[in-house]
Amino acid sequence: MSDTRNTTQFIRPFSALGLADVALVGGKNASLGEMVGALQSAGVRVPNGFAVTAQAYRHVLDQANAWAPLRAALQGLNADDVADLARRAEQARRIVYEAPLPAALVEEIRAGYRQLQQQYGQGVTLAVRSSATAEDLPTASFAGQHESYLNVSGEAALLDAVKRCFASLFTDRAIRYRIDHGFDHFKVFQSVGVMKMVRADTASSGVIFTLDTESGFRDVVLVTGSYGLGENIVQGTVQPDEFYVFKPTTTKGARAVLRRSLGSKEQQLVLDGAGTRNVATTEAERARFCLTDDEVVTLAQLAMHIEAHYSQQAGSPRPIDAEWAKDGEDGQLYIVQARPETVASQRPVGQVEVFRLKSRPTALITGQAIGQRVASGVARVVRNTAELQSFRAGEILVADTTSPDWGTVMQASQAIVTNRGGRTCHAAILARELGVPAVVGTERATETIQTGETITVSCAEGDVGAVYRGAVPFEMTKLDITRIERPRTKVMLNIGNPGVAFRSSFLPNDGVGLARMEFIVNEWIKVHPLALIHPEKVDDAEARRYIARLTVNYPNGADFFVERLSEGIGTIAAAFYPKPVIVRLSDFKTNEYAHLVGGTAFEPREENPMLGFRGAARYAHPAYVEGFELECRAIKRVRETMRLANVIVMVPFCRRVNEAVKVIRQMEKFGLRRGEHGLELYMMCEIPNNVILIDQFAEHFDGFSIGSNDLTQLALGVDRDSSIVAFDYDERDEGVLALVRMAIEGAHRHQLHIGICGQAPSDYADFAEFLVRLGIDSMSLNPDVVVSVMERVAALERTLGSKRLAPMLA
Numbered sequence: 118m119s120d121t122r123n124t125t126q127f128i129r130p131f132s133a134l135g136l137a138d139v140a141l142v143g144g145k146n147a148s149l150g151e152m153v154g155a156l157q158s159a160g161v162r163v164p165n166g167f168a169v170t171a172q173a174y175r176h177v178l179d180q181a182n183a184w185a186p187l188r189a190a191l192q193g194l195n196a197d198d199v200a201d202l203a204r205r206a207e208q209a210r211r212i213v214y215e216a217p218l219p220a221a222l223v224e225e226i227r228a229g230y231r232q233l234q235q236q237y238g239q240g241v242t243l244a245v246r247s248s249a250t251a252e253d254l255p256t257a258s259f260a261g262q263h264e265s266y267l268n269v270s271g272e273a274a275l276l277d278a279v280k281r282c283f284a285s286l287f288t289d290r291a292i293r294y295r296i297d298h299g300f301d302h303f304k305v306f307q308s309v310g311v312m313k314m315v316r317a318d319t320a321s322s323g324v325i326f327t328l329d330t331e332s333g334f335r336d337v338v339l340v341t342g343s344y345g346l347g348e349n350i351v352q353g354t355v356q357p358d359e360f361y362v363f364k365p366t367t368t369k370g371a372r373a374v375l376r377r378s379l380g381s382k383e384q385q386l387v388l389d390g391a392g393t394r395n396v397a398t399t400e401a402e403r404a405r406f407c408l409t410d411d412e413v414v415t416l417a418q419l420a421m422h423i424e425a426h427y428s429q430q431a432g433s434p435r436p437i438d439a440e441w442a443k444d445g446e447d448g449q450l451y452i453v454q455a456r457p458e459t460v461a462s463q464r465p466v467g468q469v470e471v472f473r474l475k476s477r478p479t480a481l482i483t484g485q486a487i488g489q490r491v492a493s494g495v496a497r498v499v500r501n502t503a504e505l506q507s508f509r510a511g512e513i514l515v516a517d518t519t520s521p522d523w524g525t526v527m528q529a530s531q532a533i534v535t536n537r538g539g540r541t542c543h544a545a546i547l548a549r550e551l552g553v554p555a556v557v558g559t560e561r562a563t564e565t566i567q568t569g570e571t572i573t574v575s576c577a578e579g580d581v582g583a584v585y586r587g588a589v590p591f592e593m594t595k596l597d598i599t600r601i602e603r604p605r606t607k608v609m610l611n612i613g614n615p616g617v618a619f620r621s622s623f624l625p626n627d628g629v630g631l632a633r634m635e636f637i638v639n640e641w642i643k644v645h646p647l648a649l650i651h652p653e654k655v656d657d658a659e660a661r662r663y664i665a666r667l668t669v670n671y672p673n674g675a676d677f678f679v680e681r682l683s684e685g686i687g688t689i690a691a692a693f694y695p696k697p698v699i700v701r702l703s704d705f706k707t708n709e710y711a712h713l714v715g716g717t718a719f720e721p722r723e724e725n726p727m728l729g730f731r732g733a734a735r736y737a738h739p740a741y742v743e744g745f746e747l748e749c750r751a752i753k754r755v756r757e758t759m760r761l762a763n764v765i766v767m768v769p770f771c772r773r774v775n776e777a778v779k780v781i782r783q784m785e786k787f788g789l790r791r792g793e794h795g796l797e798l799y800m801m802c803e804i805p806n807n808v809i810l811i812d813q814f815a816e817h818f819d820g821f822s823i824g825s826n827d828l829t830q831l832a833l834g835v836d837r838d839s840s841i842v843a844f845d846y847d848e849r850d851e852g853v854l855a856l857v858r859m860a861i862e863g864a865h866r867h868q869l870h871i872g873i874c875g876q877a878p879s880d881y882a883d884f885a886e887f888l889v890r891l892g893i894d895s896m897s898l899n900p901d902v903v904v905s906v907m908e909r910v911a912a913l914e915r916t917l918g919s920k921r922l923a924p925m926l927a
Contacts, residue, residue: 127169131168177222377413423437427455634686682748694763
């Protein structure tokens with residue numbers, strides 16, 4: 118469309134608009150215009166169109182003398198009275214809708230429509246979308262407050278849709294939103310965007326955030342998607358697919374998805390004449406992702422271009438929230454909306470709230486965690502709009518799904534639980550704005566939870582949110598990490614769960630000293646690696662069916678294992694990039710491996726698994742070498758395909774020097790060669806022989822990490838899990854301390870890094886002091902104690918001064 122800024126009074130083509138035009142055409146239209154004008158060269162494809170200006174809206178109401186009746190309709194409104202709000206809002210919408218469109222405005226809209234027909238063909242259909250002047254602002258999104266109309270065809274339908282968009286400035290939810298955010302009803306005006314309809318009904322659509330919506334971690338792009346039109350995702354009708362892409366390595370040319378999760382995508386919103394309807398998706402469609410990896414990375418790159426441009430325009434970092442749609446007719450990916458993200462990006466820098474359950478009962482139900490908080494209260498199951506009247510402030514809302522019309526009730530809730538929905542559904546968006554925990558996509562919350570019972574909603578345990586029966590005790594700690602003194606000794610984190618990696622990265626740290634591979638296998642994969650390679654050897658029919666379901670869209674089970682394991686490791690590596698992340702190869706015992714799906718077919722029964730077929734002994738052994746190959750392939754994929762070269766590999770429970778040599782040779786066969794692409798190889802120092810022969814082990818490794826738990830058990834011959842002899846388990850025993858001293862001194866003789874990843878420095882101040890005096894290079898701790906231990910170590914360093922031996926690595 119040509120630039121008609123000076124020839125039309127009431128419409129503006131997108132090509133004539135930019136971010137400075139919010140007052141004229143609202144945030145949504147201004148953003149579309151900015152992308153058309155400034156970002157097409159970067160590959161950002163926006164369906165063309167025009168804006169009916171806010172000036173046109175005012176002119177319509179001026180000509181109809183509608184302002185006085187509108188003010189009267191809202192005079193004395195009590196927004197907490199749901200019935201009164203609904204009655205007055207309906208009256209206000211009727212006043213606006215019944216105001217006739219002046220002839221000059223009608224003719225300009227028709228002219229804009231004709232230009233779109235010239236560009237796209239006579240049969241072009243339109244999306245007609247509201248764009249208020251207080252919408253899509255950095256501090257208030259107004260997401261979902263006003264109406265949009267899809268698949269509009271013909272002049273009469275277009276004009277009617279424009280009038281309905283004008284009237285939707287006074288939906289119940291929009292009126293309440295303005296009141297809560299301090300906007301004057303009569304200083305916010307409605308513009309309307311008219312654009313080519315993207316035929317996502319025959320393809321897919323979704324939402325993009327250029328940060329992690331739960332933690333606020335800014336180095337990832339979150340892409341969500343489902344089949345059909347995007348309303349299902351926003352309304353929480355379906356659980357969408359989710360993908361994360363890591364910005365720093367994508368900028369350097371990597372084209373890899375960092376992590377993905379398959380949504381159920383039970384239905385697809387399609388066009389039905391002038392309206393829409395949901396149709397069930399097939400089992401095959403539900404089982405596969407709605408986007409290819411290449412499409413995911415492309416969408417992430419587009420979002421990164423938008424974010425960079427908007428940040429430059431604003432003069433400060435500006436994460437964005439965008440909507441995308443794939444056209445089923447031309448196969449192209451379109452950006453149909455972009456606005457500032459208004460929740461996670463607004464959190465104060467350096468301020469961290471940490472919630473922790475004091476006990477962990479069995480969960481009633483689980484779903485996706487929204488936020489990182491915990492709340493207890495009385496449940497109220499709401500099955501339809503009529504039941505909203507019974508809701509009481511402070512209760513926990515439990516529903517199948519939510520909609521923007523439920524805003525008043527949701528604002529009074531202690532927490533929210535839904536059967537359906539994903540991370541970008543309405544319930545999730547509003548829960549973030551309100552700062553309350555929500556667990557969405559539980560599938561059966563309304564069946565499991567009863568009105569009147571006390572429940573606890575916890576989103577403090579990672580990506581998976583849980584609902585517990587009763588009031589589970591919890592605590593909340595506020596941290597100002599900008600005031601924490603950082604010691605010279607490196608303080609690192611123990612991380613096993615990739616779901617807590619992003620949030621943990623905000624704690625003061627020097628990287629990850631222990632990333633446990635077995636946790637990822639146990640929680641993310643759940644199947645024995647050899648059962649995935651040889652499902653035919655699994656006797657359990659149900660286990661074989663489970664494996665078949667997991668791997669249905671993969672060439673084989675091995676590829677499934679490698680992808681899932683690499684994404685778990687990659688998530689942790691990305692969260693702390695470019696700091697070092699030490700990944701320990703699998704250290705399951707045989708009894709633990711046997712508990713994995715299909716595991717009994719491949720594991721021997723041992724009387725003492727603690728001292729049996731575990732750690733390094735497995736890696737080159739014929740009974741497990743195929744599984745070890747998958748571990749190596751996963752790490753190679755993280756370091757080379759994802760380009761997360763900050764991953765250091767650590768070998769656990771390596772009994773003898775010749776065993777170390779065998780493992781290293783085996784790793785080389787599988788593509789992991791020490792020194793190649795900067796690969797460093799560490800060893801767990803947890804067996805007395807590791808300490809006694811540390812000079813020989815040092816010839817084969819780049820560093821060590823003391824595993825004080827196993828070292829203590831093996832030095833004292835004590836099983837700390839035995840209630841009979843556990844009293845004799847003590848990391849501070851003179852013999853254990855002597856071994857720790859020898860290990861540190863031995864590593865430093867060879868100029869090698871040595872840290873500790875056991876529990877002792879977390880539990881005992883004197884043990885931490887002992888390590889600091891010896892000049893240990895790093896301590897790796899659980900996230901819940903890292904701040905307290907860091908402060909303690911910094912104080913020790915001040916006290917010791919020159920008495921402390923300097924660590925080998927700064």
